[in-house]
Amino acid sequence: MVAFRIEQIHSIQEHLEELSELLIQVVAEGASIGFVPPLQLADASRYWETVLEPSVILFVAFQDDQIAGTIQLHLSTKPNGNHRAEIAKLMTHPKFRRHGIARKLMQQAEERAKQEERTLIVLDTREGDPSNLLYTSLDYIQAGRIPHFARSANGELHPTILYYKLLN
Secondary structure, three states: OOOOOOEEEEOHHHHHHHHHHHHHHHOOOOOOOOOOOOOOOOHHHHHHHHHOOOOOOOEEEOOOOEEEEEEEEEEEOOOHHHHHEEEEEEEOOOOOOOOOOOHHHHHHHHHHHOOOOEEEEEEEEEEOOHHHHHHHOOEEEEEEEEEEEEEEEOOOOOEEEEEEOOOO
């Protein structure tokens, strides 16, 4: 098992270049996280510059001071939703995959959700992606399937699976 550490990031600027390169890499590898390849550096940087706000918690996994992965926990700010959070942009750099980083990032996000007194986590992912296996192994329950949800680089439309997990 590869040794790594997870930190909450409060400022993007120090890590902007590396986060942007991570996003470009995972999109190029086919990740369905809202972008299609080829993703330009300027677009990736613009995305990261707008991520942090009071309701978004960003965790970054580091291996030897290199970014190995990220996850975002979006806290609902709606009065009828202050019990829930959403997982977004779980990414693992291709050279660090299969080392348990995504699982640890998910567990870190869940722990933080509990600290924030959230009792429900929701997320979605493209049907058929390896992440589906991760989410079900972490006891996420499939709530439904939406066809034609995400467009790939070749224009094909793919369904997404919605998952939820009740936290104790």
